[in-house]
Amino acid sequence: xxxEYYLVEGDEKKGPYTFYELSQLDIDTYTEIIVGxxxxxxxxxxxxxxxxxxxxQGIYFPTEDNLASFGKRLSAFLxxxxxxxxxxANVATRAGIVVLPTTYNFGxxxxxxxxxxxxxxxxxxxxxxxxxxxxxxKGSLGKKIFKLAVVDIDGQRLSVPRxxxxxxxxxxxxxxxxPFVSIFFSIHRQAxxxxxxxxxxxxxx
Numbered sequence: 001x002x003x004e005y006y007l008v009e010g011d012e013k014k015g016p017y018t019f020y021e022l023s024q025l026d027i028d029t030y031t032e033i034i035v036g037x038x039x040x041x042x043x044x045x046x047x048x049x050x051x052x053x054x055x056x057q058g059i060y061f062p063t064e065d066n067l068a069s070f071g072k073r074l075s076a077f078l079x080x081x082x083x084x085x086x087x088x089a090n091v092a093t094r095a096g097i098v099v100l101p102t103t104y105n106f107g108x109x110x111x112x113x114x115x116x117x118x119x120x121x122x123x124x125x126x127x128x129x130x131x132x133x134x135x136x137x138k139g140s141l142g143k144k145i146f147k148l149a150v151v152d153i154d155g156q157r158l159s160v161p162r163x164x165x166x167x168x169x170x171x172x173x174x175x176x177x178x179p180f181v182s183i184f185f186s187i188h189r190q191a192x193x194x195x196x197x198x199x200x201x202x203x204x205x
Contacts, residue, residue: 008032008041023053029154045154061155062200067189072146073180080142088121122171133163147204162197169193
């Protein structure tokens with residue numbers, strides 16, 4: 001027997017609708033729906049049968065099956081970081097903002113110019129990722145290459161403050177060279193800054 005669905009709008013209950021009819025309506029993740037004889041409304045995002053409907057709109061809910069692995073996240077990060085480093089280093093040196101030493105012995109005192117370049121790199125990397133994750137891209141170039149997206153619990157793109165908070169954590173993690181280690185200790189494959197910002201990195205189709 002096919003399920004019947006009812007839309008809840010204020011105190012009004014509209015329907016019943018078949019699943020096909022429901023999928024033709026203009027519903028969003030927060031649309032309240034009653035299924036069958038139940039008296040309890042649910043958000044559309046809570047109904048698994050609507051996952052394909054939302055994915056067609058570019059909304060991917062984080063699930064056990066689509067959470068990104070350590071390997072994919074690391075690969076995307078390396079693409080982003082080293083591409084960004086090359087761009088920023090070239091622009092900064094050609095514009096005369098930073099003058100790098102011709103020689104540097106590992107272990108010796110770090111020249112101020114290299115510290116300045118690192119600060120410029122990390123600051124611009126923070127801004128770059130924040131913008132990418134707070135737009136319809138839902139992620140940086142590296143994430144797009146590996147078909148990854150950063151979303152909230154409802155599968156939506158991040159707000160600017162949330163994206164900034166998340167990427168501030170990314171930058172802090174880079175400085176201690178441990179950006180993704182906490183993923184291994186999380187049942188939702190979240191880095192500590194994902195957990196802080198309540199975000200998820202997922203694999204899209």
